[in-house]
Amino acid sequence: MNSFSLDNLQSLTWFFPEIAITVGVIAVIIWDLISAGLNRIRGIVVITLASLLTSGFLSLAYLMRQLAGLTPSMSLFGGLLAFDPFSHLFRMLFAFVAAIVIVFASPSSETGAGTRKRRGAGEFFTLLLIITLGLNLMVMSRNLLMIYLSLEVVSVISFVMAGFKIDNRKSAEGALKYVIFGGMASGIMLYGMSWLFGISQSLDIGEIGNQIAMATAQNGRVPLVILLGVVCMLGGLGYKISAAPFHMWTPDVYEGAPTSITAFLSVGPKAAGFAVLIRFFEEGVKATTHYDGRLTPWAMIAGLIAMATMTVGNFTALHQSNIKRMLAFSSIAHAGYMLLGFCVFDQQGKQAIMFYLLTYALMNLGAFLVVAAVAERNGGNEDIATYNGLGSRSPVLAIMMAIFLFSLTGLPPFAGFIGKFYIFASLLHVGGRWNWILATVGVLNSVVSLFYYARVVRAMYLTKPDDKRALTVRVSWGTTIVALAVPTLALGIYWAPIYDFMTASLLIGR
Amino acid sequence: MQVGLVHYLTVAAVLFGFGMLCIMTRRHAVGILLGVELILNAAALNFVAFEHFISGGVSGQIFTVFIITLAASEAAIALAIVLQVYRTHRTVMADELTDMKN
Amino acid sequence: MGESVVFYLLAALTCVSAGIVALSRNIIYSTIALLGTFLGIAGLYIQLSADFLAAIQVLVYVGGTLTLILFAVMLTAKIENIRTSNTARARLPAMAVIGAMLLLLGMVANSTEWPIKIAKATPSTAKLGHAFLSEYMLPFEVGSVVLLGAMIGAVVLARRAVKRDSERE
Numbered sequence: 001m002n003s004f005s006l007d008n009l010q011s012l013t014w015f016f017p018e019i020a021i022t023v024g025v026i027a028v029i030i031w032d033l034i035s036a037g038l039n040r041i042r043g044i045v046v047i048t049l050a051s052l053l054t055s056g057f058l059s060l061a062y063l064m065r066q067l068a069g070l071t072p073s074m075s076l077f078g079g080l081l082a083f084d085p086f087s088h089l090f091r092m093l094f095a096f097v098a099a100i101v102i103v104f105a106s107p108s109s110e111t112g113a114g115t116r117k118r119r120g121a122g123e124f125f126t127l128l129l130i131i132t133l134g135l136n137l138m139v140m141s142r143n144l145l146m147i148y149l150s151l152e153v154v155s156v157i158s159f160v161m162a163g164f165k166i167d168n169r170k171s172a173e174g175a176l177k178y179v180i181f182g183g184m185a186s187g188i189m190l191y192g193m194s195w196l197f198g199i200s201q202s203l204d205i206g207e208i209g210n211q212i213a214m215a216t217a218q219n220g221r222v223p224l225v226i227l228l229g230v231v232c233m234l235g236g237l238g239y240k241i242s243a244a245p246f247h248m249w250t251p252d253v254y255e256g257a258p259t260s261i262t263a264f265l266s267v268g269p270k271a272a273g274f275a276v277l278i279r280f281f282e283e284g285v286k287a288t289t290h291y292d293g294r295l296t297p298w299a300m301i302a303g304l305i306a307m308a309t310m311t312v313g314n315f316t317a318l319h320q321s322n323i324k325r326m327l328a329f330s331s332i333a334h335a336g337y338m339l340l341g342f343c344v345f346d347q348q349g350k351q352a353i354m355f356y357l358l359t360y361a362l363m364n365l366g367a368f369l370v371v372a373a374v375a376e377r378n379g380g381n382e383d384i385a386t387y388n389g390l391g392s393r394s395p396v397l398a399i400m401m402a403i404f405l406f407s408l409t410g411l412p413p414f415a416g417f418i419g420k421f422y423i424f425a426s427l428l429h430v431g432g433r434w435n436w437i438l439a440t441v442g443v444l445n446s447v448v449s450l451f452y453y454a455r456v457v458r459a460m461y462l463t464k465p466d467d468k469r470a471l472t473v474r475v476s477w478g479t480t481i482v483a484l485a486v487p488t489l490a491l492g493i494y495w496a497p498i499y500d501f502m503t504a505s506l507l508i509g510r
Numbered sequence: 511m512q513v514g515l516v517h518y519l520t521v522a523a524v525l526f527g528f529g530m531l532c533i534m535t536r537r538h539a540v541g542i543l544l545g546v547e548l549i550l551n552a553a554a555l556n557f558v559a560f561e562h563f564i565s566g567g568v569s570g571q572i573f574t575v576f577i578i579t580l581a582a583s584e585a586a587i588a589l590a591i592v593l594q595v596y597r598t599h600r601t602v603m604a605d606e607l608t609d610m611k612n
Numbered sequence: 613m614g615e616s617v618v619f620y621l622l623a624a625l626t627c628v629s630a631g632i633v634a635l636s637r638n639i640i641y642s643t644i645a646l647l648g649t650f651l652g653i654a655g656l657y658i659q660l661s662a663d664f665l666a667a668i669q670v671l672v673y674v675g676g677t678l679t680l681i682l683f684a685v686m687l688t689a690k691i692e693n694i695r696t697s698n699t700a701r702a703r704l705p706a707m708a709v710i711g712a713m714l715l716l717l718g719m720v721a722n723s724t725e726w727p728i729k730i731a732k733a734t735p736s737t738a739k740l741g742h743a744f745l746s747e748y749m750l751p752f753e754v755g756s757v758v759l760l761g762a763m764i765g766a767v768v769l770a771r772r773a774v775k776r777d778s779e780r781e
Contacts, residue, residue, distance in 0.1 A: 512616065513615065513616045513619045513620075514728070515726055515728060516721055516722060517619065517623070518656065518660070519717075519721040520718065520721065521623045521626055521627060521656070523714055523717040523718060523721065524627045524630065524714070525626065525627070525630050525649070526717070527710045527711075527713065527714045528627075528630040528631060528633060528634040529630075529634075530706075530710050530713070531634045531635075531703075531706055531707065531710050532633065532634045534702070534706040534709075534710075535700035535701060535702060535703045535706045536698065536700055537698075537699055537700065537701060538639055538698050538699075540639060540643070540681060540684055540685050540688070541639060541642060541698045543681070544633050544642055544643065544646055544681070545633075545634070547646065547673075547677070547681075548630055548633060548634075548646075548649065551649065551650070551653055554653070555653055555656060555657075558656075558657055558660050558662050558665060559660060561660075561662075562660040562661060562662070562730070562733075563726070563728050563729075563730055564726060564727060564728060564729065566729075568736065568739050568740055568743045569743075571662050571664070571665055571736055571740055572740065572743055572744070572748050572751070574662070574665055575665065575668065575740070576751065576755060578665075578668055578669065578672050578673065579672070579755055579758075579759070580755075580758060581673075581677065582672050582673075582676050582677050583758055583759055583762035584762075585677045585680055585681065586680060586762055586763075586766045587762055587765050587766055587769070589680055589681065589683070589684040590765070590766045590769035590770045591769060592684050592688060593684065593687060593688065593769075593770065594769055594770075596687070596688040602688045605701070
């Protein structure tokens with residue numbers, strides 16, 4: 001597939017998106033030191049946005065080059081990283097998500113950027129850029145060492161971000177739980193990696209894939225030692241996408257962290273986790289759903305995790321009173337749906353996950369932005385009760401929230417429906433009894449999810465408000481919310497161009 | 511008996527087991543983090559042993575260098591967070607941190 | 613012969629200390645016992661002809677991480693109940709689970725036919741240095757980004773805590 005790999009110097013030409021972010025990191029640190037007052041925060045925001053947009057557009061340029069057939073897919077830095085449309089798509093997504101989060105965070109008091117003294121703002125944006133760099137490296141990694149390293153960049157910085165609120169009990173508690181689970185997950189993953197290294201004598205996932213294929217062919221089934229290694233790795237990656245049973249940290253971290261960071265964590269690292277999972281299982285395990293006419297252990301394990309994740313997420317979300325906590329469980333459930341697409345280990349499943357991630361990013365970021373806007377006007381109270389009568393207090397905001405929530409449920413004509421449709425289609429396309437079971441559980445779960453999303457909608461429109469005053473939203477947030485709601489609606493009605501673009505891009509990676 | 515690969519794997523497995531025991535049973539947050547350190551060391555020992563007995567080259571040792579580096583940076587962050595928790599909660603017992611519940 | 617005696621001594625040091633880490637009721641003892649594990653592993657690294665790793669294991673782990681952990685313990689423990697500071701819960705079921713896991717691991721390690729071929733042991737420091745500046749250049753740079761991020765992060769978290777304390781007084 002990747003006929004050639006470039007050495008360190010040649011690779012730099014194809015590494016500009018990451019270089020742009022690194023330059024941004026350094027520039028923010030320096031600017032933070034040399035400027036003062038209002039200029040300081042404005043400059044930081046401008047630098048951060050500029051480096052992210054540069055990174056996103058450079059990735060788009062690479063993708064266009066590849067689509068035009070000017071540049072083949074290849075390996076960078078002697079095989080450590082991949083240069084392919086799959087990673088370009090993800091890098092564009094990350095630049096977009098991080099840019100939205102910056103708009104989100106810059107006037108917020110939780111991050112220090114919106115407070116009078118703006119203490120901590122420079123650090124906040126520096127760390128956000130470093131996480132984005134980590135995410136970019138994650139989706140490109142083609143080597144166990146790079147997977148571990150980039151995952152750890154994201155983890156270590158996420159711990160700090162989760163505990164960013166000053167002297168806040170919930171924030172500190174969430175961060176501690178995050179660190180403990182994160183340390184455990186990366187330890188288990190490393191242990192699994194060490195076994196895989198022992199079997200294949202290589203850190204390159206392509207080489208590992210060859211060894212696994214050989215051993216499987218020799219024994220007629222997957223040897224236990226490989227199974228053990230891969231399952232341990234699933235532990236580390238499952239933690240990043242918050243799949244059951246590694247989801248325990250999710251609600252506490254999401255509830256405690258600043259809302260902008262919650263939004264970022266629920267989309268960015270999750271998407272990158274899926275990218276690593278897909279790449280590792282495609283190139284490293286060379287997984288298929290059936291082997292010799294029998295279901296492979298991979299399909300079985302992934303299916304079980306997917307079912308557990310959906311069910312835990314949806315059923316626990318039913319009785320939450322804090323909206324951030326409810327959305328945390330909803331994000332666990334969504335990881336479950338995406339895992340359904342992962343279970344089929346083929347091109348169509350990959351496309352379905354890509355499309356789902358795009359729609360999920362739009363609607364989830366939108367929902368969290370509304371949460372931030374409402375919480376700010378209610379003195380930081382995040383209870384679902386504060387949404388009572390939002391339909392009359394702020395009609396536009398309520399409509400936007402309803403769009404995001406219905407889309408998260410997966411109702412037509414919203415983008416979430418199309419995303420789910422492609423996921424289930426990819427399952428049924430492969431067919432077989434197991435995939436039918438998975439699809440059924442998925443549909444039943446979607447029905448359950450309607451109950452808790454509809455609770456918020458009911459509170460907004462059918463419950464009388466305690467406080468009848470109109471609720472206003474700052475302009476930058478309002479604009480962004482509308483900008484996210486429009487594609488959420490539009491992609492539900494006319495999605496073909498985007499989907500075809502993704503399909504075409506993913507095909508040249510083959 | 512000649513000391514071979516399996517001996518080292520056993521030592522690493524014992525470390526891994528004790529590390530998991532720490533994580534599963536400890537109440538003190540630092541106690542849990544000690545368990546994480548044990549697991550990381552188990553993995554690192556595995557890497558070096560596999561490299562010595564099987565693969566040759568340097569990639570196993572390189573990996574271990576990174577494990578040590580990242581363990582140190584993770585520990586720094588983790589302990590800063592532990593201090594913050596102590597300041598807000600006046601306790602670091604994991605099972606007493608129950609501000610957030612379902 | 614001598615070599616295997618040394619191995620068994622080091623392995624015993626490593627495992628017994630790890631046991632104390634996991635089972636002691638006193639958090640200070642647990643932390644100090646970790647020192648034994650780290651030193652034992654450093655010894656094992658030397659046996660595996662990884663001399664450079666042994667050195668940084670001692671420097672970074674013993675000199676850095678362990679000191680850090682001790683500081684954290686001292687700053688957070690209430691001195692009057694230090695003796696029972698590291699209590700455990702649900703130990704028996706956890707031990708059962710882990711026992712089963714170890715059995716599985718041992719079985720797999722023994723039943724797998726490892727393609728063993730021992731290369732002649734050579735000092736690894738020069739090889740590692742070379743690899744860091746050629747093949748593994750990128751991870752080396754990314755590692756420095758992690759350290760930068762961790763440094764900023766630790767300062768952000770710790771500085772605030774200290775500042776708030778002094779404001780309170």
